Amino acid sequence: MGDRLCGSSTNYDSHHTPVSQEEASSTSKGEFAYNSLVSRSTSSLSSLSESEQKAEFHDIVLICSERAKKERDLFLTFCRKQQWKVYLPSMEKLLGERRSATFKRGFDHSTYIVVLITSCFQEDVWAVERLQIALIKSIEERYQNVIPVLFGGLLPFEMSAIANVKYDDEFFEHVMKKSIKTDTRIFKQNQEDCRFQSAQGTMATPPPAYEIESMDSGEGCSISSSYSEEFNNMLTEALPSEISQQYLTTKQFQGLCISLDVTDPGLNDWRGLANSLDLTSSQIKFLEDKQARTSEYSPTKLILDVYFEHNKTVDKSSILKNLNELFTEMNFGRGIQITQEAIETFIG
Known part of the structure; x- marks a missing residue:
C-alpha cells in the first residue's frame, strides 16, 4: 500500500x-x-x-x-x-x-x-x-x-x-x-484557557471540575464520598499539606510516596490507591502524564493530601483505619505497616 x-x-x-x-x-x-x-x-x-x-x-x-x-x-x-x-x-x-x-x-x-x-x-x-x-x-x-x-x-x-x-x-x-x-x-486545554483568562483579567467562571463518583467507605466509618473539589484545588501542591501531617509523620508520608510512586504492573502502586478511591480515568491519566513529564512529581502526595483534606472532619482513627483497609485490599504491605503504626500512635 x-x-x-x-x-x-x-x-x-x-x-x-x-x-x-x-x-x-x-x-x-x-x-x-x-x-x-x-x-x-x-x-x-x-x-x-x-x-x-x-x-x-x-x-x-x-x-x-x-x-x-x-x-x-x-x-x-x-x-x-x-x-x-x-x-x-x-x-x-x-x-x-x-x-x-x-x-x-x-x-x-x-x-x-x-x-x-x-x-x-x-x-x-x-x-x-x-x-x-x-x-x-x-x-x-x-x-x-x-x-x-x-x-x-x-x-x-x-x-x-x-x-x-x-x-x-x-x-x-x-x-x-x-x-x-x-x-x-x-x-489541559480547560486549565490553560482559565489560566490565560485569569492573566487577561477576563475569567468569569472557574475551570470545570472532574467529578468523582463515589467511594465505598465500609461499615461504621463515615468517610465522605466526593474528592473532586480537593483534587482540583490541590493540583499544584508539591509537598505534603499541613492536614496530611496531622495523620502521618513526615517519614511515614514520604515512605508511602516512595513506595507507591514506583509503577507496578499489578497496580500495587499509586494508581491502585487512586482506583480504590474511585478517581476517574481522566484524573488518573492526568497524573500519569504529569509524572511522565516531570520526574520529581509525586502523584501519591496529591492523592494522600486529597484524602486527608476531604476527611479532616472525621476522627483520625477512622480515617487511618479506612486507609489501612484500602492498603489491605491492595495487598500493599508497606502501606499496611505504616498506617498500622499511625493508628497505634493515635489509639494507644
Missing part, C-alpha cells in the same frame, strides 16, 4: 488545502469544527512572551515522511471523523522558527505521537530524527505514547517492541479508538 501511495519528493511544509465556502457549507458541523482544530494560520513570531500567549493542546502530534502526502491525508481524514485534534508540524510552524522548535512545541502539547510508517519513511532523515527523539523521550519519561501505524513500510527495528497496527487492518478503527483518549487534552 505504501509503495502505491508514496509520491515523488514533495515538501508538504508548504502544503495547505483551503476550505472553500461551498465545502464549508456542505461539511458537517463535526468536520467543520475539526478543520478549525487541526489547523491554524501560520504567522510571524509574536513579540508576546510565552506566559502571555495561550498554549494549544492536541491529542496527536504526527510524524511521517514528507513524501507520504497521500498516507498523511488518509490518516487525517480518519482523525477528522473521530474529532481528534492533530498537530501537524508543517501547518503549525511559525515563520522564522526552527523546524526542531516547531516539533518540540507539538511534542510538549500533545498526548500521543503517531508515526506513519511508509515505504519512504526510512529515506526521510528528518522524519527518522523526529522518531528517535520521540522514542528517547518516551523512555526517559516512562510514558508509552508512541503509536506506529503501518502503510506497507517496514517497521524500524527500534520500534519492534511497540505494538503497531496496519492502516488496512480490519480492526484498525477499533484499535485506534481504544488507544486514543481525549480526556487529557480537554483537561
